[in-house]
Amino acid sequence: MTEHTNQANQDERTAGESQLLGAADVRRIAGESDISPTKKFGQNFVIDPGTVRRIVREAGVTAHSRVLEVGPGLGSLTLALLETGAHVTAVEIDPSLAQRLPETVAQFMPDTVDHFTVIRGDALNLSPETLPEYAPTGSQSDDSFMLVSNLPYNVATPILLTLLERFDNLDRFLVMVQKEVADRLAAKPGSKIYGTPSVKLAWYGRAERVGLVGRNVFWPIPNVDSALVSFVRYANAENTNEAKKDTNGSDAAGLPYTTGTARPISPINVEVDREQVFQLIDTAFGQRRKTLHAALKKLVPEEAFKSAGIDPTRRGETLTISEFAALAGALQA
Missing domain, CATH: 1.10.8.100 (rRNA adenine dimethylase, C-terminal domain)
Incomplete structure (x- = not known):
């Protein structure tokens, strides 16, 4: 890529036409950093700005959101999250990617660096002790956060169940996973794909598959289809009794939700x-x-x-x- 072309791309971003990563950006960053997607970490990088904006939109991320992203890769979804003004903490197990990500954010969205943090580590090792800024406070203030991620497909289910167990203030997520995994997470009793992930996730809240994602938005192109799963945690035990008294609405499935929080009431x-x-x-x-x-x-x-x-x-x-x-x-x- 020539210096003239680099300058032209920068001018486009300055003009606000696009601050997200396209296919050429992803490949350039990977080449400059000598990064190759690996099966070990289940890496397939999103190269389509429309897809990451769709994920952010489906997740309902706003400038007031606190977002945990697991497996940010080269930063395609990270930039779309930061574009909203949200505070984002990204957890990346690959040291090369973790080292490069802050540089990408600084290059593409310099105004967002003060509300972005990257942590090098394994998401399965996260806990309120290792991630104190996301630890439940137990106070009346809203300490909730959401998970929005293109999860490594080989460990998606353990990551979700581990984080829900350790952080009771993780109140919702929108994740992209392998289609078969998405179907199992959202499966209902009696279906052939209903299993331990389905019922364990149902302990914490309500999940549903909210869309499919084409293979051509990834680099490299995976051999599996992908889908989006949305999840909302049940109102906690402390609030559930009060919520049952004050319920005045129903969600799309006709089930009650708590007034003011739009969080479903646990069936347990x-x-x-x-x-x-x-x-x-x-x-x-x-x-x-x-x-x-x-x-x-x-x-x-x-x-x-x-x-x-x-x-x-x-x-x-x-x-x-x-x-x-x-x-x-x-x-x-």
Whole structure:
């Protein structure tokens, strides 16, 4: 690329025509930094500005948002997030990408560098202790944040469940994942793809697939289709009782949401230990073709099924998260 062409591109960005990364920008940055996408980290970089703007729009990111991005890569989505004025913290496991990203932000959106942070590390190691600026405060102030990411496809589900477990102020996410993974995350009881990711995610909130993404928006082009998954966390236990009193609306699915927060109310109406519920889920789906009576015989006595109102001849793949919770509650009674 000639000096004249570089200057022309910079003039375009100054004029506000585009501050996001296109295909030529992505390849140039990768070449200058001697970066090659690797299967080890599940890297496929988005090269289409329209796609990242769509993700940001679907996520509802505004200038008031606090956004965690996992796997920013070369910065395509990062710039689209920063374009809104949001405060963004990007977590990148690849040291070369983590080192290059601040330079890209400074080059393409210099006015946003003061509300952007990049952390080199593994998202599976994040916790309120390692990421104190996102730690729940327990105060009346809004400490919530959202996750908006093109997640590494090989570890997408563990990342989501780990972050939801460790950060109870992570109240929503919009992520791009492999289509098959998206379908499993949003699957409902009784379907063939309903499994442990589906029901465990339902413990925390409500997920739905909100769109498909074509393969040609990536470099390199992946061998799988991609999709977007949207998630909203249930109102927490402290607010749920009050929320049930004040509910005055329904979401698109006809389910109630809490006044003023648009956060759905949890269908779980018993006080139960999450780890015990997840143990039942893992065991039931570990032998998903068996009946609950057979799969859970070492964990659940006959009287617990009766107390929870669950037919033991059913299979785990037919149970909702509230029914798994009811079964756990019966064990604690």
